[in-house]
Amino acid sequence: MIGIGVLKGLWVTLREFLGTYPAGRWLLTRLGASTGQGLFTIEYPEVKQQHAERHRVFPFLVYDASPDNLRCVACKICEQECPPQCIHIVGPAKDEQGRPLKAHGRTFPVKFDIDVSICMSCRICVDVCPFDAIEMDNAHELSGFDRFAEMVYTKEQLLKSNEYFQQIKPTEASVVDQRLAAKAAKTAMPPQPAASP
């Protein structure tokens, strides 16, 4: 019959309308109808959405124990690979004679800036870093009033502890920790003579 489709459509919207009110839901259950999908809205500033663990926004630099023990060695691979070129690294730090300075047995960057407004959250820097020194953060309220003073994050702002990483992304952090532990065990052990086949 002509028009039945229209009536069905009208019923669907009416049901969804009623289903968003407690009284409407009561009525619908009384009628034996489905109560619709209910409200989806998350009222943002008051209520915040629980993000999935894999949710990523902007990279940060990981340090172990203390902020000067950062994992980054200033190899600049991420700087080169970043598609929109928003990473800017100065370093590694050198003394007057031009010999690289070391902290905790590693070289370290003098400056490490990432421009929030240019970063496209692609995670390529994380994937290319050979030292697992950079990871993706999920903090997303990054707006600011000043294009350069607030939107360019310096090394100090980017440094976050490994505990923080474990807290926001437990699965990924434990994988990284295992990998680093395996690496450390390998370097600590004397190199084995390669077994000939």
Add this chain to the structure above:
Amino acid sequence: MDQLFVVLKSSVVQLAGRWLPEGALPFVSMGLTIAAIAAAAPVIMMYLTWLERKIIARMQNRLGPNRVGLYGLAQPLADGLKMLIKEDIVPEGADRLVHSLAPVVAVVPALLVFAVLPFGRNMIAADLNVGLLYFLAVSSISSYAIFMGGWASRNKFSLLGAMRGVAQIISYEVPSVLSVVVVIMVAGTLSMGGIVEAQASRWFVFTPWGFVAALIFFLSGVAEVNRTPFDMPEAESEIVAGFHTEYSGMKFALWYMAEFLEAFAISAFTVTLFLGGWQGPAIPLWWVLFGSVCLVATARTIPSVLRVLGVVACVGSGVVAYLANEAVPSWAWFLAKTYGLVFVLVWFRGTLPRLRVDQLMGLAWKFFLPLTLINIASAALWVAMPGPSGGVLAGALLILSGWWLIRLNNPAPLQPRTYLFVE
């Protein structure tokens, strides 16, 4: 309660009579009525936008405006302010005078039709003896406005939208006018007040011809005010915004005001002509007030102070209404029915996709027009043969012809296509 506004007005006029000469009082009375309508119209329009956004949002499982004020109730004010301070752009090469005149020409008739609307018992600004004719004449002025706006904008989208709009309004004017002929036939008057009185025993919508006429009048009205699913003149996906593409700021707001007021007017006139106007069963007022107590008490968004105050006010007025044995006032009935139909309008918008131009025209010329003509015959049967036999005949005539028209308009259903060379 029922005559609240009437008493209010006459007491103000009496008060004015102390200072003013006798001859000036009719003008004071007129001025008061005009002021009331002119003040109510923008408020009605603003809160219609709020209502529409809220209802649509709920149908889409959202909350709708909820930031500005309680339940977003101040949102229309914020929007109005925004519209006021926006830049008013007139395109180069536009006909400046006509371009700025068009929205005004659209708003004025939308306001004028309120003059013959009976909002309640004795609450009609001008009970013209040709009220219905006045409404039909004035409401069709909006097609001029749409064409003026579209033409003067010097923009092809505007012009296309305007041409569609005019074609559509003129097409739907015909079934809309023919569908109210039955009301005139049965009520025997063109005055809106008289038509409402004629429905005291039975609302016209509960007769076979009245039901069909109400449906056709309302749907043609929806088409005449360019609302979904008949919003071809403003089809965003094809012609940007149609005739008001080139309007911004307050002029744009005026277009919207005209549109919402017309939508409200269509609902209000459907109520007046077919749904009994301000008539309604004498439900005790305290029932309604008790219902609102429950609503206010359970509304979680309202701060508790306001909730307590609201409950106290409702209970207080409920007790007063119970003691005074008040029924629901006539204007409340009228507004409730009208807003019910406004809800239907929004409900359509939340549900139905836009029609194609040919479907739209086909509906008007191939279905509504013949059906209204048959409907007139059916109403004639009803008038000529009072009693059940006439009613049965009229109903049977309508059902048969409706079925026949549907068959005629949908010749053969399309068969699923079989592809010869494709697996």
